[in-house]
Amino acid sequence: MDVKDIRLQNMLYLIKTETNGDQTLFSEKVDLQPAEISQIKNKSSKRNIGPKVARRIEAAFDKPKYWLDKDHSGNFYDLHAHSLSAHSQIGVVNVWDSSTPLSDNEVEVPYYMEVELAAGSGFDAMTEVKGPTLRFNKGFLRRKGVAIENAACVKVSGNSMEPRLNSGDVVAIDRGNTKIVDGDTYAINHDGLLRIKRLYLLPGGGLRINSFNSEEYPDENLSAKERELVKVIGRVFHSISDW
DSSP, X not given: OOHHHHHHHHXXXXXXXXXXXXXXXXXXXXXXXXXXXXXXXOTTOOOOOOHHHHHHHHHHTTOOTTGGGXXXXXXXXXXXXXXXXXXXXXXXXXXXXXXXXOOTTEEEEOEEEEEEOOTTOOGGXXXXXXXXXXXXXXXXXXXHTOOGGGEEEEEOOSSTTTTTSOTXXXXXXXXXXXXXXXTOEEEEEEXXXXXXXXXXXXXXXXXXXEOSOTTTSOOEEEOHHHHTTEEEEEEEEEETTOO
């Protein structure tokens, strides 16, 4: 087995032994979403456990650093039902559709797959094309300080925020948090264009719009007058590319 398979096997073992098979509880402990855990488990998905998440899982369950990267199967008991050989059977256990009831710890958050913004307006007045709702753990939202009714997800478009965010990634935003803090990432309506950018305040009421991919997308320094065309929709508090 390579390291991604070993990490998966160890994660499945932790879900079974540490949270009694409760994937929602496991996701809360490791500060991920149930949907992200399902994607990792799904055989057809390309999602794997990266080093960043592996270290987070180890810390959450008081395991030594790099524990998740080592094969402990010789010490596992009653693991056959959760082994890689059974992966095709268990990979879809936590996939849901619109008819699947929410657990007491979950809330559905709207996912806007495509949006067109009218100039000067925010989320309330946009043309929306909703995809399937995404499920978030209530405890996760509380820790992030996000009111349930203010949470929403949008799809990233383009490469201006690479390598932090890639085109097609999904970000969760807090529509109740529109106050600009230098260096934080926000969803903005810039004269009718939905953009995901880092923002910085400038003297005199101006605004600097920054992209992670600054070589291709230099900073945009707006005057106070030009800033009037920018409406902050909400602060990005989570991304589903954060592996």
